[in-house]
Amino acid sequence: MSRIPPENSRNVATELAKERNRAAAERTLMAWIRTCLSLISFGFGIDRVVAAIDASQANERFNSLHLSRLLGLAFIALGTYAMLAAAIEHQQELTHIQKEQYFYKPRRSLGLTVAIGLIFIGAFAFAGIVINSFR
Template sequence: MSDLNDPRVFFAAERTLMAWNRTGLTLMAFGFVLERFGLFLHMLRQDASGAGRDLSFWIGIAFIVLALGVMSFSIVQFRRVLATLKPIEIPARYCTWAGMAMNLSVVLLGFALLAYLFSEL
């Protein structure tokens, strides 16, 4: 339990949650770019066998999965921090679940992106 009785502790935890969200989004975008870069290379080579799934595809997928893991773990960590705070440290009528909902929605959209990438060939 925190003994600071200061709402800044809560806001610092929320800023950390959003920083992990930005990190996850960046990793996901980088993974998507890597995956598409392999497709671009196949087009440049005019590969007759089709796009296929080469190393850039799997590295891109790994970055997207890493992003999903980072954002999911950040939700768990934020909930752990919330459990340690006293009610005085959380501003009255402040929505504590909004940041977690944003991270969760990005995770769900990330899974949709993975499904799209695996279905497209």
């Protein structure tokens, strides 16, 4: 004779599952914060180095300095975009977890979006370096 678990045990299991999902969402958000902070810091570092080089060479102008500054700004913009998107996605996930019925909802991958952004930044930097090497 099989026993049906009491109503309370099913609610506890469901609530614990929701808590695990919430904790996983928090860990994911923290990972995105670290990633975005790295992108922003890297972009800021590039910009500051370029500004220092530009200031030390007042009479000599290089087009590559402007390219490097744009590269730094692109990293900052990508990191800021990813941070905003991760915060919005996190809030949506928390709202989704709180619903009584949890159904899988496919969505665009934020990691893939950032990877595509990095591909474009890398291709832009590569093209700029190749063009400047032939001058």
